[in-house]
Amino acid sequence: MAMVSIKDVAAHAGVSPGTVSNVLNRPGKVAPATRERVEAAISELGFVRHGSASTLRAGHSRTIGLSVIDIGNPFFTEVAAGVEDVASELGYAVILGNSAGSPDKEDRNLRVLSEHRVRGVLITPSGEDPARLDRLREHGISVVLVDHPAHRPDQCAVAVDDVAGGRAAVAHLLAKGARSVAYVTGPLTIRQCMERREGAKAAMLAAGLDPGELRVVEATTMTARAGEKAAAELTAGPLPEAVFCANDLLALGVLRALLRAGVRVPEDVALMGYDDIDFAAASTVSLSSMRQPTYQLGRIATELLLDECDNPETHAHQHIMFQPELVARESTQ
Amino acid sequence: MAMVSIKDVAAHAGVSPGTVSNVLNRPGKVAPATRERVEAAISELGFVRHGSASTLRAGHSRTIGLSVIDIGNPFFTEVAAGVEDVASELGYAVILGNSAGSPDKEDRNLRVLSEHRVRGVLITPSGEDPARLDRLREHGISVVLVDHPAHRPDQCAVAVDDVAGGRAAVAHLLAKGARSVAYVTGPLTIRQCMERREGAKAAMLAAGLDPGELRVVEATTMTARAGEKAAAELTAGPLPEAVFCANDLLALGVLRALLRAGVRVPEDVALMGYDDIDFAAASTVSLSSMRQPTYQLGRIATELLLDECDNPETHAHQHIMFQPELVARESTQ
DNA sequence: CGGCGGTAGTAAAACGTTCTATTAGCGGAG
DNA sequence: CTCCGCTAATAGAACGTTTTACTACCGCCG
Numbered sequence: 135m136a137m138v139s140i141k142d143v144a145a146h147a148g149v150s151p152g153t154v155s156n157v158l159n160r161p162g163k164v165a166p167a168t169r170e171r172v173e174a175a176i177s178e179l180g181f182v183r184h185g186s187a188s189t190l191r192a193g194h195s196r197t198i199g200l201s202v203i204d205i206g207n208p209f210f211t212e213v214a215a216g217v218e219d220v221a222s223e224l225g226y227a228v229i230l231g232n233s234a235g236s237p238d239k240e241d242r243n244l245r246v247l248s249e250h251r252v253r254g255v256l257i258t259p260s261g262e263d264p265a266r267l268d269r270l271r272e273h274g275i276s277v278v279l280v281d282h283p284a285h286r287p288d289q290c291a292v293a294v295d296d297v298a299g300g301r302a303a304v305a306h307l308l309a310k311g312a313r314s315v316a317y318v319t320g321p322l323t324i325r326q327c328m329e330r331r332e333g334a335k336a337a338m339l340a341a342g343l344d345p346g347e348l349r350v351v352e353a354t355t356m357t358a359r360a361g362e363k364a365a366a367e368l369t370a371g372p373l374p375e376a377v378f379c380a381n382d383l384l385a386l387g388v389l390r391a392l393l394r395a396g397v398r399v400p401e402d403v404a405l406m407g408y409d410d411i412d413f414a415a416a417s418t419v420s421l422s423s424m425r426q427p428t429y430q431l432g433r434i435a436t437e438l439l440l441d442e443c444d445n446p447e448t449h450a451h452q453h454i455m456f457q458p459e460l461v462a463r464e465s466t467q
Numbered sequence: 468m469a470m471v472s473i474k475d476v477a478a479h480a481g482v483s484p485g486t487v488s489n490v491l492n493r494p495g496k497v498a499p500a501t502r503e504r505v506e507a508a509i510s511e512l513g514f515v516r517h518g519s520a521s522t523l524r525a526g527h528s529r530t531i532g533l534s535v536i537d538i539g540n541p542f543f544t545e546v547a548a549g550v551e552d553v554a555s556e557l558g559y560a561v562i563l564g565n566s567a568g569s570p571d572k573e574d575r576n577l578r579v580l581s582e583h584r585v586r587g588v589l590i591t592p593s594g595e596d597p598a599r600l601d602r603l604r605e606h607g608i609s610v611v612l613v614d615h616p617a618h619r620p621d622q623c624a625v626a627v628d629d630v631a632g633g634r635a636a637v638a639h640l641l642a643k644g645a646r647s648v649a650y651v652t653g654p655l656t657i658r659q660c661m662e663r664r665e666g667a668k669a670a671m672l673a674a675g676l677d678p679g680e681l682r683v684v685e686a687t688t689m690t691a692r693a694g695e696k697a698a699a700e701l702t703a704g705p706l707p708e709a710v711f712c713a714n715d716l717l718a719l720g721v722l723r724a725l726l727r728a729g730v731r732v733p734e735d736v737a738l739m740g741y742d743d744i745d746f747a748a749a750s751t752v753s754l755s756s757m758r759q760p761t762y763q764l765g766r767i768a769t770e771l772l773l774d775e776c777d778n779p780e781t782h783a784h785q786h787i788m789f790q791p792e793l794v795a796r797e798s799t800q
Numbered sequence: 801c802g803g804c805g806g807t808a809g810t811a812a813a814a815c816g817t818t819c820t821a822t823t824a825g826c827g828g829a830g
Numbered sequence: 831c832t833c834c835g836c837t838a839a840t841a842g843a844a845c846g847t848t849t850t851a852c853t854a855c856c857g858c859c860g
Contacts, residue, residue, distance in 0.1 A: 137607070139816055150840045155818060165838060182606070185582040186519035186528065187816035190845050195519065197562075197583070205551065211544050218538065218565045222572070227579045229530075230563040232551045239555070246560045249518035250530075273515070274470070358745060386749045412691060413746040416719045418753070472846055483810045488848055498808060520846035523815050 138181045147175035158183060189251060198439060199247035201231040201240060201257040202280075203324075204356065207383060208411040209428055210258070213280060216432025217256060224440055226253070235321070235355065237261045248273060254439045256280050256432075261323060278439040280431060282325065284453045290438040292431055292454045296326050299424045299458040300333020301340075303378050303406045306422070308341045310404055310466055312376035316349040318364045318388055319380040320356035327356075327380045330408065334378055349374055353384060361387020369395045373403055376466075382407035382414045385421055389465070393418060405465040408458075420463040427456050471514045480508035491516060522584060531772060532580035532588040534564040534573060535613075536657075537689065540716060541744040542761055543591070546613060549765025550589060557773055559586070568654070568688065570594045581606060587772045589613050589765075594656060611772040613764060615658065617786045623771040625764055625787045629659050632757045632791035633666020634673075636711050636739045639755070641674045643737055643799055645709035649682040651697045651721055652713040653689035660689075660713045663741065667711055682707060686717060694720020702728050706736055709799075715740035715747045718754055722798070726751060738798040741791075753796040760789050 140158075144151045149168060156164050157172040164172075175181075189195040200217050202210040214230070221228045229250060231243030240260050247255055247270075254276035259267070264285040267277050277289060284291035307315055317334050319327040335345035351367050353360035361384035368377065369392070379385035385407030392399055399405050399419045407414055410425035434454060442449045477484045482501060489497050490505040497505075508514075522528040533550050535543040547563070554561045562583060564576030573593050580588055580603075587609035592600070597618040600610050610622060617624035640648055650667050652660040668678035684700050686693035694717035701710065702725070712718035718740030725732055732738050732752045740747055743758035767787060775782045 137816095140818095141816080151816090152818080152841080153839060156839085159818080163838080168838080180602070180605075182578065182581045184523070184584060184816050186522040186584060187845090188818075189519040190517070190523055190847085191816080191818040193818095193845075200563075206541075206544055206548055208539075208541070208544075211539055211541075214563075215539055215565065218563065222565075222575065225579075227562050227564075227583060229560050230533075230547075230551065231560075232548065232555075242555065245515070246558075248515045250560065251517060251519060269513070272513075358749070386746070390749055413719070413749070416691070416723055416746070416751060417749050418751055420751070470846095473848095474846080484847080485811075485849080486809060489809085492848080496808085501808080517846050520815090521848075523817085524846080524848045526815075526848095 138179045139184070140181070143172065143175045143179055143181050146179060147172045194253055194443075195251050196225055197227045197229060197250060197252045198436070199229045199231060199243075199250070199252045199255040199257075201233055201243050201247070201255065203233055203235055203258055203260050205230070205232045207356065207381070208413065209381065209409045209426075212411075212428040213258075213432035216429040216434075217436045218432075220433050220436035220440070226440065233260045235260050235324075237263070241266065244270065248275065251275075253443045254278065256435050256439055258282055262325065276439055276442045278435050278442070280435045283455070288451055290435070290442060290451050290453070292435045292438065292456075294426045294431070294456045294458050296329035296458075297333040297336065299408065299426075300330035300378075301337040302333070302458065302460050303330070303408065303424055304334040304337035304376075305340070306460055306462065306466060307376035307378060307404055307406060308337060308343075310376070310400075312374075312404055313343070314347065314349070314374040315376045315378060316351060316368055316374040317378050317380070318351045318353065318361065318368075318384050320353055320360075320384070322352055324356075330378075330380055356381050356384055358383045358387035358390070360384060361389075362391040364388060365391030365395070368392075369397065373397065376404040376406070378406045380408055382409045382411045382421060382423055385423070386413070386417055389417060389419060389421065400465050400467050410461050414461075415463065419465050422463045422466040423461050424458040425461050426458050431456070471512045472517070473514070476505065476508045476512055476514050479512060480505045527586055527776075528584050529558055530560045530562060530583060530585045531769070532562045532564060532576075532583070532585045532590075534566055534576050534580070534588065534590040536566055536568055536591055536593050538563070538565045540689065540714070541746065542714065542742045542759075545744075545761040546591075546765035546768075549762040549767075550769045551765075553766050553769035553773070559773065566593045568593050568657075570596070574599065577603065581608065584608075586776045587611065589768050589772055591615055595658065609772055609775045611768050611775070613768045616788070621784055623768075623775060623784050623786070625768045625771065625789075627759045627764070627789045627791050629662035629791075630666040630669065632741065632759075633663035633711070634670040635666070635791065635793050636663070636741065636757055637667040637670035637709075638673070639793055639795065639799060640709040640711060640737055640739060641670060641676075643709070643733075645707075645737055646676070647680065647682070647707040648709045648711060649684060649701055649707040650711050650713070651684045651686065651694065651701075651717050653686055653693075653717070655685055657689075663711075663713055689714050689717055691716045691720035691723070693717060694722075695724040697721060698724030698728070701725075702730065706730065709737040709739070711739045713741055715742045715744045715754060715756055718756070719746070719750055722750060722752060722754065733798050733800050740798075743794050747794075748796065752798050755796045755799040756794050757791040758794050759791050764789070
């Protein structure tokens, strides 16, 4: 347990601790000869800077927090990959928090992030309570919303138009001839689920149908397992001609259950997912879906956050809204 | 940017900073009346403890590092979910590092983790260089290997028997009547890929075949896209009767490419994956695979790590080796 | 009534950095 | 030869906690 400090390095190189600090942080400020001496001492002693001490004194860390709703969902995994890539390029560490849809857990995670004095937080909020995020801001922690429109003007946000997505999805189903549509969704407290439903209704209205006819099946989570359960509910009554699912995991579950029940897709029921995760194209019946620029979402959000942190005076807050893209496959032929 | 410190709380509650610290860390040591007063002050001022200061003084943090090879792979995502669950239950934060198979990136990540003075590190090493991990240990950072056997006795490790897995997979293919087998793998520098190949050869030997006949196609990454490319190489020559893939992502890619090339699975070629990710069961032709206790891998590794950190004197190092389980589906009917 | 043991709380020193003055050294302009 | 300006390096305070040693107080026993 050899804890080598900056002092040891200084002694070994015959300089003062301040000089070592300068070598570490502003190498330009120190004469080449001494710099080399210090660098030699550093590698010789195996010194590694104590991040906490540095954070304490400097007042800020090189760490950001990422809070997502479900790390098991490939959508968020891909977002996380984008975040991690940018962060790592710029020398930031990422602390991962998985809220699993529970606001309590999200709160706990945000508390941990506050204690770590992260530079900023990327979050896909699971509820609609901006107060907690405002509290972070009051503590000087920048917040960028991911896959969620901004709560307020002086804040960055990167989102995808979910109303448009829901509308395009259901419009596509209706164009294929379906007259009755079911919407299999996660908890309607989740904004994405709610807005995709609004879009779905708008599409029905535009097609001259009664939006009230949209049959909504609400699952408690957005997983394949939950999709299977939801499908059971569908097959219990008269089958709709089309099913729109709030994400691909639900859709894959619904697909599996329908096929097992002897329902043909798309002949008996047309099926649409959302997110266009990699596996949508590879499933039993390849799945039509709404593609979102997932990896880009993570990258851009992180770039905005780090710009806000590193250049607070020149930073301009941005609200970015992507448009989702329809990908038609077998499940809606 | 109201930075409330323990001193402010102390002043507000009319006590000394030391007492506030006691309320935070050993509430039993302080009289109920004062404790309440302090707690009131804490919530009134919105105080949140400065983790770095605490880490600096106490000498250790409540943070662990997790370094995986590919966060985009559902296998690792599920491991991460297990890790996150246990860590969060015990009040630890998790710093995520994605090595993307590059030892350089892994090194960078480990350096970041060292700087953060994490309590311990969970790692699926991408190479076979134990030296870097030993360096961590010298700095007092515990290391637990995940999905990898132990490098040394005084270390915990949680692994799955990859040789046995490879053997079982290929034995299954041979039992279904295949005589020629191809192995589509990621880089053979990855231990898992190598050992599964050894298992595959052992199975051929046991069946009276020449292990040298195993046709090995080495992809540069272990993704579906890489699988598609590898399949192109397969379809170029005479088709093998069976293909064993080092993981399910490769297998899904191979499957997609084979079907597109008009090759029937399993009639023309039997196909096996590895990991049994959720999507294996849902794919076009449902995929036979080797199931591993993935979530448990993450959970148990984290429990071992935190036990090692929190009870260093009573902790007994463990090498846990799980056995994978064959799951037969359509692709090997 | 003096001393003893226990509890509740305090003061002050650490932890390893960064940062702000400050000094030392030196070349060149006046 | 003095003074200015500049670079290179230093000393020492500060960041917000935790911890150790200490004091103050109270009740109780002898």
